[in-house]
Amino acid sequence: MDADAHLPPPQSLWIDTAPAPQRAQPRLPDDADIVVIGAGIAGLTTAYLLAREGRSVVVLDRKEVAAGVSGHTTAKLSAQHALKYRQLERSKGRTAATRYGETQHAALEWVAKTATELAIDCRLTRRDSYVYTTDPRQRDRITEEADAAARAGMPASFTEDIDLDVPAVAAVRFTGQAQFHPRRWLLGLAAEIERLGGTIAEHTAALAVDEWPTPRVRTSRGTVRAEHVVVATHYPILDRGLYFTRLDPVRDLVVCGPVPVDRAPSGMYLDAATSHSVRTYDTGEETLAVVGGEHYRTGAHVDVETRYRRLAEWAREHVGLTEVRYRWSAHDMSTPDSVPYVGRYHPFAKRLWVATGFGQWGMTGGTAAGLLLWHLIQGVTNPAEQLYYPNRLAPRTAPAVAKEGATIAKYLVGDHIRALATSWEASSLRPGDATVARVGPRMAAMYREPDGRLHAVGAHCTHQGCLVNFNNSEKTWDCPCHGSRFGIDGSVIQGPATRPLRRLDAEGPG
Known part of the structure; x- marks a missing residue:
């Protein structure tokens, strides 16, 4: 590939x-x-x-x-959440880190127990989970995470040995975790x-x-x-x-497809630096790799299609992915702490x-x-x-909240300046292209399909009024401020917005 x-x-x-x-x-x-x-x-x-x-x-x-x-x-059922326990112990104390681990582990075991009781065939299988680094400078951090997770009561240990084709120098291993069909x-x-x-x-x-x-x-x-x-x-x-x-909206990309049996890793893996994520799924006829990464802020000015291709190439090199049979994006919201x-x-x-x-x-x-x-x-x-x-109330999170506010302000102001400086005639938009621009007195989000049909909607997100940006992979209008997502017809795909974008008059095929 x-x-x-x-x-x-x-x-x-x-x-x-x-x-x-x-x-x-x-x-x-x-x-x-x-x-x-x-x-x-x-x-x-x-x-x-x-x-x-x-x-x-x-x-x-x-x-x-x-x-x-x-x-x-990616459907991992794990109490190992990147390098979480070292951070929690330092910011909230050992009791909080222990409590967090207990609730996440209890959730995993509840799913496993309830799936059995209700006879739900969700393909739940036990797997060990690993967070690794390929950077020798991060070795001490990995060691500290393994120790903090163990103090929190997690089945954690330090290891240098993982069966993923990456030059890992250290990893935290959690035994007895799981993956399933969500x-x-x-x-x-x-x-x-x-x-x-x-x-x-x-x-x-x-x-x-x-x-x-x-x-x-x-x-x-x-x-x-x-x-x-x-x-x-x-x-x-x-x-x-x-x-x-108080929420940071991020999207992670996922590619999925068949891999040779001899290259299929046995566990679940996450790179602490790049957030590349790997697990496998057995269909009964073949083994599929589910590979995530290339995260970006929802609605940011990025070429999503190029990011998908980069992720597919990484999966080919490190997991042996032979084709991309499925691809999707995961929507995540993170809190300051x-x-x-x-x-x-x-x-x-x-x-x-x-x-x-x-x-x-x-x-x-x-x-x-x-x-x-x-x-x-x-x-x-x-x-x-x-x-x-x-x-x-968490005073230590104030800088993170302020940073998020500054990011929102950057998009709210910067995108308006950029769009107001550009005046477009809808007829100039080529098939397959999209733009957010001033059209007469209005700010419009326009996309022309390959067959020439034009979709034009109001460009202001109906949540807080930020300008949406085009996602060239999923063909959606995404808001960079708070993560609302809309179809090309303006319909709401994802909140917090509850009202659609206003439809504008559009010319016919041209």
Whole structure:
């Protein structure tokens, strides 16, 4: 496979190999004990646990079960989250590092146990996990991470030996971790929620949530009153709580395809410096490598197609990838202190809850969030509540928050100056090209398809008004400020935006 090899249209392995059942649109009930917004791993875990307690549950999703972030991941189930434990021990103390490890490990084991109990064939297999470095100068850091993780009670050790074709000089090894098929898992949970009497409402967008006097969720199909509302939309769709000032949106690319059996590594791997990620998936007929990397800020001015090709070439060289059969991108949100936000949506919230900020570790992070929210909503004391408290004050994170604010300001101001300086006639846009520019009195985002059809929409993100940028791989308009994503027709693909981009008049093929 060379750098000019064919890249297929973006498609997730997990979604392609686990099609969702054709659900009839259920009638939304007027009332429910719990409304969960978001049918990904955090939302469905929360919903299943509460439905199991006999609570009436409604799950809403703009698309389908596990068709969003949870269906676009490398699907590692591991308590090893890069070089996390050294950082946590230094910034929050050994108790916090231990608590974090315990919750992530418990999430892994809960998935394994529940998959067996519910007979969900999610292809869960145990694998050792490694974070490695190829830089001799980072050897001491790897040693310190192994020691910190061991002190946190994790099955961690230092090693120099990994079976990945890279010049690794040191690695942290976690034994007994796992990998699985995330969509098979979540479709199984969704079916169990329905069996327990819950409602799964796909293609139903949550538009707003009223907290007082009784929580109500306003949707594209009506309003549901609830005792509790859980917002598990990856990026919170409600601006209360100011999450848009405390989350960093990043996209990681993934390529996937067959590899020779003799080059397929046995574990799961992550480069501490480059974030190249490797695991394999056995289809029963062949071994596929799932390789991630080339992360960038959502909506940044980057050539995504070129990054995909670079990643494919790295996979060819180091894993033996013979062709790119699937490719997709993972959407990650990170917090300034690298600990997710799970709990009360804002300091005064009584019945509104949130789960977000899992970084690159949403499979255990989202599951741990569901386990914690289950306890909090049931009024059960959980010792991890303070660690994950969404409204925590952390003076040490102030520089990171300020940096994120400066980045947003750069895009908000710089992109407007760039676009205002350019005036375009729509007829000058060539097939396959896209631009954001001033067209008459308006700022327009325009894309002309290869067949000549022109799509023109308002260029201001409907969340906070930043200008969107074109993703030349997925053919989407992405916002660099807070990570909202829109189709070329302006439809919302990913929040926090809940309203589409305004359609503008477009000329016909030309």
